[in-house]
Amino acid sequence: xxxxxxxxxxxxxxxxxxxxxxxxxxxxxAVGLAIILGWGYWQDYRKDQAAQASVLYDQLLKAVxxxxxxxxxxxxxxxxxxxxxxxxAAYSGLLLAKSKVQQGDFAAAKExxxxxxxxxxxxxxxxxxxxxxRLMLANGEYEQGLQLIAEVxxxxxxxxxxxxxxxxxxxxxxxxxxxxxxxxxxxxLRNGHRSPLLQFKIDDLSILENADSQK
Numbered sequence: 001x002x003x004x005x006x007x008x009x010x011x012x013x014x015x016x017x018x019x020x021x022x023x024x025x026x027x028x029x030a031v032g033l034a035i036i037l038g039w040g041y042w043q044d045y046r047k048d049q050a051a052q053a054s055v056l057y058d059q060l061l062k063a064v065x066x067x068x069x070x071x072x073x074x075x076x077x078x079x080x081x082x083x084x085x086x087x088x089a090a091y092s093g094l095l096l097a098k099s100k101v102q103q104g105d106f107a108a109a110k111e112x113x114x115x116x117x118x119x120x121x122x123x124x125x126x127x128x129x130x131x132x133x134r135l136m137l138a139n140g141e142y143e144q145g146l147q148l149i150a151e152v153x154x155x156x157x158x159x160x161x162x163x164x165x166x167x168x169x170x171x172x173x174x175x176x177x178x179x180x181x182x183x184x185x186x187x188x189l190r191n192g193h194r195s196p197l198l199q200f201k202i203d204d205l206s207i208l209e210n211a212d213s214q215k
C-alpha cells in the first residue's frame with residue numbers, strides 16, 4: 001500500500017486514480033441507475049396493465065351475467081388484442097369460444113381454443129384442449145380428436161387424466177370401436193374420475209354391443 005506524507009500527495013494520488021478510473025465508475029453508476037429506473041418502470045407498467053385488464057374482465061363477466069352477448073363478445077375480442085398473453089385474455093378467450101360455438105362459428109371457436117392451448121398456463125391449456133376435442137367430436141372429426149389428445153404431454157395432464165380418458169372413450173364410441181371405448185372408460189374409473197355419466201356410458205356399451213351382434 002502506498003503511504004503519502006502530505007495532503008498534497010494524497011490529493012495528487014486521488015486525481016491520478018480518478019483520471020484512470022473515474023469514467024468507468026460514472027458509466028457503471030449510470031448503467032445501474034438506468035437498470036433500477038427501468039425495472040421500476042416495468043413493474044409499474046405491469047401493475048397498470050393488470051389493473052386495466054381486471055376492470056375490463058369485470059365488465060366482460062357482467063355482460064355475460066346479464067346476457068348481453070354482443071357486448072360480451074366485443075369485450076372478449078378487445079381483451080384478446082389489448083392484453084394478449086395474459087391469463088385474463090385466456091379466460092376471456094374461453095368465453096369468446098363458447099360464444100362463437102353458440103353462433104355456429106366453429107372455425108373461430110377452434111382458433112381461439114388453439115391459441116389458449118398453446119399458452120403457458122397448464123390448467124388453461126388443458127381446459128382449452130378438452131373443449132377443442134369436444135368441438136371436434138361434435139363436428140365428426142373423431143380421428144383428429146384422438147390425434148390431438150395423443151400429442152398432449154402426459155406429464156402436464158395429471159389433474160385432467162380422467163377427463164381425457166373419458167373423452168377418448170367418447171371418440172372411440174363415435175368410431176364404433178367399442179372395445180377400445182370400454183378400455184378408456186374403465187381407465188378413467190381406475191384413475192378416480194368422477195363423471196356423472198361415465199358409468200352410464202359403460203352400461204350403454206353392452207346395449208350397443210348386443211345391437212351389433214344381432215345385425
